Amino acid sequence: MSAQTATIRGWGFLAPAVLWTLAFFIVPFVVMGAMSLATLDGRTLVWGLSLDNYRELAGQAYLARAIAVSLEITLTVTLVSVLLAYPLAWIIAYRVPPRWQRLVLLLAILPFWTSYVVRSYAWLLVLARDGVVNQTLMGLGLIAEPLTLANTRFATVTGFVHFFVMLLTLTIYANLVQLSPNYRKAAMDLGANAFQTFRHVILPLTLPGIMTGAFLTFVLCIGDYITPQILGGNTELTVPQVIMVQLGRRADFPLAAALAIVLMGIVTLAYLAMARWLRLDRL
Amino acid sequence: MTYRTFTRLAATTALAGLGGAAAAQEELNALVWCDHTDPALIEPFEEAHGVTVNLREYEGTGAALALLEQSRPGDWDVLVIDGIDVFRAIDAGILAALPEEELPTADFFPEVVMAENNSRDGVTYAVTEKFGYNTISYNANAVDPADMEDLTRVWSEAYDGRISIYDYYLPVMGLAAMAQGIDTAAIDAEALGPIGETLAEMRSRAASVAGVVAAQTALATGEVDIVVGGGEWLTAVLAEERPELTWTIPSQGAVRWTQSIGVLEGSENPDLALEFVKYIVSPEGQARLATSSCFWGMPANAAAGDVLTDEQKAVLRWDDQEDYLARTQLYPAPDTDLDIEMQDLWLNTLQQ
Incomplete structure (x- = not known):
């Protein structure tokens, strides 16, 4: 095969992915960027290079608050999900007999099979004043009055964690089962105890799985609208909720696009931070 | 029947079928x-x-x-x-x-x-x-119905944390305006000051700001006892099973x-x-x-x-x-600039 033929064949294999990325990422991104620089004159969209939307956003306290709320919720969800998912993945990978692992994994991802919206409303009922959680706590005599759990940040975080623990469990489990048992044996032979083996051998080797899941969690969580809308009770708004408000009545796509660019900027900064401090290049 | 006749008949039948399907579709x-x-x-x-x-x-x-x-x-x-x-x-x-x-x-x-x-x-x-009306929906078993006849008592300290606000700024700001004695048709940029004060007070008492389903769920599950901006559209479908979930038009009126x-x-x-x-x-x-x-x-x-x-x-x-129509006012219908100001005020109030 000549070099030219190989090059053409290489481009042929690459073309579908390039076209896909171009059609469903690059072009929409450019359109969104251009839209954020347009303005609305009544109902008429005026294309241009105006920074009015960004100036408008810079002057609004609600946006700064929405960014803070989004980041606080997302970081909490990511941290809690990792802390819960890692032991679960560990147990499935090392404590559950191999013949049962598939079944246990299936059970772990069972909640994925229900509708995201239905699951969120189910949590609303579980966390209600007369819901299962409050009834149980009161039945055990731990509280005298029902706690306010629904329509709070706690409810939003709970709904998110329920979803993302499943996702993280899968990514971490996939990483754990690929590790050769020889690493652990070698560490033990060299005198390391179980904790030292985990701390200095297993954890560093499974960091790529953790980081992949954590970054997916971060991206999906910060861009989610449904969960905070249903479970958070709108007592504080995230950036996606503010975007939806711009679209609902006024259909202010330029302002919504500017907000979306801001959201993308946050995700990009998060990625760069992870790449710098958490060695994302190892993934 | 010859083959030609058969094929013609089949074609005619098929076309008739297609025509019928087209009509049915x-x-x-x-x-x-x-x-x-x-x-x-x-x-x-x-x-x-x-x-x-x-x-x-x-x-x-x-x-x-x-x-x-x-x-x-x-x-x-x-x-x-x-x-x-x-x-x-x-x-x-x-x-x-x-x-x-x-x-x-x-x-x-x-x-x-x-x-x-x-x-x-x-x-x-x-x-x-x-x-219909964007007014006050409430659980008659959990609040004093007499309080629901006065907007200022609805979001008073007595009902702190027991209120949900309907998640649409126009009717809720209309109610806030009426509580301030401002007609919904008279809402302008100047009126947003007092309306904002009322909104902030309302928000400080609220457990949630909810859409239709969430507000209905909150009222039905006892999560809240009052929905500001609710009305017959929120509770009428529950009338048979939960007659205590009801609504009223307060003395200041409501939004239509x-x-x-x-x-x-x-x-x-x-x-x-x-x-x-x-x-x-x-x-x-x-x-x-x-x-x-x-x-x-x-x-x-x-x-x-x-x-x-x-x-x-x-x-x-x-x-x-007849009475309700006489005591209610149409939704605020702001022009584009006022609409933007109202929405910004709403978002800033929610984020307080």
Whole structure:
């Protein structure tokens, strides 16, 4: 095969992915960027290079608050999900007999099979004043009055964690089962105890799985609208909720696009931070 | 039968079949609110005309206008729209003229004919189909009903943490304005100061700011006892099972919502679309729309009273409508600049 033929064949294999990325990422991104620089004159969209939307956003306290709320919720969800998912993945990978692992994994991802919206409303009922959680706590005599759990940040975080623990469990489990048992044996032979083996051998080797899941969690969580809308009770708004408000009545796509660019900027900064401090290049 | 005859017959039969299928597949595409998706409302029309009505729900006039702008002319035939936003659809040139003489507006409750909203320069573009109130819904077993007759007591300290606010800034700011003695039609930039103070007070007492389903769930589960901005549309569907969930119009009054229906310009089935509009505003259509499984509301056509049962009219509080209509004001209908200011105020209040 000549070099030219190989090059053409290489481009042929690459073309579908390039076209896909171009059609469903690059072009929409450019359109969104251009839209954020347009303005609305009544109902008429005026294309241009105006920074009015960004100036408008810079002057609004609600946006700064929405960014803070989004980041606080997302970081909490990511941290809690990792802390819960890692032991679960560990147990499935090392404590559950191999013949049962598939079944246990299936059970772990069972909640994925229900509708995201239905699951969120189910949590609303579980966390209600007369819901299962409050009834149980009161039945055990731990509280005298029902706690306010629904329509709070706690409810939003709970709904998110329920979803993302499943996702993280899968990514971490996939990483754990690929590790050769020889690493652990070698560490033990060299005198390391179980904790030292985990701390200095297993954890560093499974960091790529953790980081992949954590970054997916971060991206999906910060861009989610449904969960905070249903479970958070709108007592504080995230950036996606503010975007939806711009679209609902006024259909202010330029302002919504500017907000979306801001959201993308946050995700990009998060990625760069992870790449710098958490060695994302190892993934 | 020769082979040729057979093939001709087969072809003729197939074409007839296709023709029949084509006739059976005549479709009407309507952009609607959820109350129009009740099969009890739509199926009688489909059966009577042998057509299929494709319904697409939307939330927010902006979303509907954006969808229509992105569609080809003729993709959509019918639009249901917030009564105060008909002017936006007329401005956008998306509504076709309706033959006023074929609409039974003479039978309507006079306050909701709203010719000034539904027509321009003597041409009618839409017709009111349903109305109701954004007012105070509450659990009569959990609050003092006498308190619910005064807006300032509704969001007082006594009900701290027991309130949900309906998640739509226009009616809620209308209620806040009325609590301040400001007419909804008189809301301007200057009035936003006192309205903002009331909103902030309301927000400080609220456990949640909720959409239709969330507000209904919160009230039904006891998460809250009061929904500011609620009304018959929130509690009427629960009237049979939970009669304690009720609503009132306080002494300061409340906000009146209306929804209108019209035929879209460029519709490929304008006659069928007009028939659909006429069906919806007919007494039978109005009775079904008023008691839709999604939400109940008063029919614009008073003649629907002959079709509704006494029980249904009792839930809708048919006999009180004269008083309610006199004591309520239409939604605020801000121009673009004021709308932006109102929305910013709303967002800033929610984020406090």
